[in-house]
Amino acid sequence: MRAIKGLVLFLGVLLLAGLGVLGYGLYSKAPGKGTPSAALGRAAAAPVAEFGQLAVPIPAGSRVEQMMVAGERVVLRMTGGGPERIVVLDPNSGKVAGGFVLTPEPAVR
Numbered sequence: 001m002r003a004i005k006g007l008v009l010f011l012g013v014l015l016l017a018g019l020g021v022l023g024y025g026l027y028s029k030a031p032g033k034g035t036p037s038a039a040l041g042r043a044a045a046a047p048v049a050e051f052g053q054l055a056v057p058i059p060a061g062s063r064v065e066q067m068m069v070a071g072e073r074v075v076l077r078m079t080g081g082g083p084e085r086i087v088v089l090d091p092n093s094g095k096v097a098g099g100f101v102l103t104p105e106p107a108v109r
Contacts, residue, residue, distance in 0.1 A: 054094045056087060073097060 058064075061081030068075050074089040086100040 054089070056089065056096060
């Protein structure tokens with residue numbers, strides 16, 4: 001009976017140690033781990049070249065519906081004044097990198 005109690009105690013300690021190792025592994029792999037000041041230091045180290053004011057051609061009556069950053073590009077989604085457009089800007093060079101005009105597909109009968 002004493003051997004069974006010892007075995008149960010040993011397995012309980014082993015289980016707790018395993019859960020501790022699992023918790024530490026999950027914590028060390030968690031995103032966002034690290035100090036915010038270190039992330040700011042890395043972001044501040046990248047030089048940004050000024051490019052002045054950029055004129056982005058858009059059709060009359062259009063408006064910017066959405067703007068987002070994708071990698072090192074700025075993407076604008078414009079609606080109104082014709083078909084919907086997506087314009088991709090390169091902030092490093094200050095130029096329009098490209099664009100898409102979204103046109104509806106003809107209906108299939």
